[in-house]
Amino acid sequence: MxxxxxxxxxxxxxxxxxxxxxxxxxxxxxxxxxxxxxxxxxxxxxxxxxxxxxxxxxxxxxxxxxxxxxxxxxxxxxxxxxxxxxxxxxxxxxxxxxxxxxxxxxxxxxxxxxxxxxxxxxxxxxxxxxxxxxxxxxxxxxxxxxxxxxxxxxxxxxxxxxxxxxxxxxxxxxxxxxxxxxxxxxxRDHARATDAVRVTFPDGSVRLLEPGHASLILKGVVEEWAPRKLHTPLVLAISEPGDKQAYVDEQRLQALGVSISVSQLLPDALLFDAGANGTFWVIEAVYTDGPIDVERKAQLLDWAAAQSIPAHQVAFLTAFESRNASPAKRRLKDLAPGTFAWFRDEPAFELRWDEIQDDGSKLAPVTSLKPKTP
Known part of the structure; x- marks a missing residue:
């Protein structure tokens, strides 16, 4: 036997x-x-x-x-x-x-x-x-x-x-x-349609993401953050744990001359702001882990360079559920300089972590608080 x-x-x-x-x-x-x-x-x-x-x-x-x-x-x-x-x-x-x-x-x-x-x-x-x-x-x-x-x-x-x-x-x-x-x-399709997270894209189309907190954070990014932050937002890609290429706008990516490695690099979302000079926004939705830290930012900038995208046209957002959520408390300290953080429960606000730039416009130091004698 x-x-x-x-x-x-x-x-x-x-x-x-x-x-x-x-x-x-x-x-x-x-x-x-x-x-x-x-x-x-x-x-x-x-x-x-x-x-x-x-x-x-x-x-x-x-x-x-x-x-x-x-x-x-x-x-x-x-x-x-x-x-x-x-x-x-x-x-x-x-x-x-x-x-x-x-x-x-x-x-x-x-x-x-x-x-x-x-x-x-x-x-x-x-x-x-x-x-x-x-x-x-x-x-x-x-x-x-x-x-x-x-x-x-x-x-x-x-x-x-x-x-x-x-x-x-x-x-x-x-x-x-x-x-x-x-x-x-x-x-299975009925259960997915019933339980899935419905995300309305800027163009009015609707996509279904698998149930879960990370999907809810992505929904907030697309429906709440993007309209507030971006001039003309386009969703180029959204990935999720069960389907690493759940939505990829191949036509627009090809038109922009951009390719994404699903197995190696695909972020949780890739958005493009068609306004001004055009900016690619790389989004990571953090419900447990995975913020845009220094190493992750470097990898994404290498990808951008390979796509002939200048570094100044790439921006980064780490999205959390809340400032009070455990992942935010643990990982905010790891955010890479020059990146943003956003919280689903406070959609009208964002945080930026960056170096203080000295542009030469500082005021002269105050040497005395005494009023001048007329």
Whole structure:
């Protein structure tokens, strides 16, 4: 038998099933509690295939599982022994657990077998998430069920956040039917449209940014700061964590003779003020970290030079949520000279950090405060 995958809880299984098969589009039996129990139990015994050494399971494998087994019988030796006992019968499972000092308290009663098999596992198999043992009839009592190996990959506890979302998206693309993919896509698009941050550009067009505080700061920059600060503002690019090239105005960039390296340099936003001599504004939205410090400013000026943009036509803005926000308190001290800071909760103000310039217009020093005698 191949090495067993990490044990997962029913809660983790339920959460992942909902992400793969959102209830707005799929039969709720695909993400039901008993379906989650089935996934957790099959991973526990190693029923993942297909393969020459696949461990096959019955519905009773999930029915007879319990929390104490997942929590206290986690070694490979325990897992193999429990799986073998489950193949031999309920009494063998109870006897094994007794020898481990665990009271047998199974998750589901025996009459739940048909519900698990017909309402959950058959649906998962129809969606390419489960496989059945070749040559075993559907009426046979022999063990014949396993999770598809590519589907079981989605339940790795180490997969989280963006990596998990990417893995699910890849699985949907590679293994779901065309109609199922369409359903999943419709739900994702609806959720994005509902939760996304809507940003109105200076030309009146609207863009959707992924939900999050950084997107709200960028929204403030475009809708609040730019109209106040810039004469004729144009949004050339906006990036975000989930899509590093969420919006890039390729036509305008080409017209300006500018290119951006998405993988290396793309700032959170690039704006252009078409008024006066024309100024490129590089924006970084800081909700956790990433202000325009000396090193970042130098990198961006090198980029500008490569685009034949004079340094005096490049300006820099670090945008924060608030002066009271922790990132501002920590990173204001790191702002590069010659850059600006702006705060979303005080949109009519900005800060500038720069050297004091002596232009020769200083007043002569006051030598006496006594009034002159007439």
């Amino acid at each position: 191949t090495s067993l995958r990490p044990i997962i809880s029913r809660e983790l299984a339920a959460d992942r099933l909902l992400k793969v098969f959102p209830r707005e589009a799929f039969d709720t039996n695909l993400s039901s509690p008993i379906s989650a129990a089935g996934v957790a139990a099959l991973i526990y015994v190693g029923a993942v295939g297909p393969g020459t050494d696949t461990v096959w399971a019955r519905p009773s494998t999930a029915l007879w599982m319990q929390e104490d087994v997942l929590l206290h019988a986690a070694t490979e030796k325990h897992r193999v022994a429990w799986g073998k006992a489950a193949m031999r019968g309920r009494e063998k499972v109870a006897a094994l657990l007794d020898s481990w000092g665990i009271t047998f308290e199974q998750w589901y009663a025996q009459d739940s077998r048909e519900s698990l098999r017909d309402d959950s596992w058959n649906l998962l198999r129809a969606n390419n998430a489960m496989v059945t043992r070749p040559g075993v009839k559907t009426t046979s009592s022999a063990a014949r069920w396993a999770l598809a190996d590519h589907f079981a990959d989605l339940f790795d506890p180490m997969l989280e956040d963006d990596d998990l979302d990417a893995a699910i998206a890849t699985w949907v693309e590679n293994h779901m039917t065309t109609s199922a993919r369409a359903k999943a896509m419709a739900v």
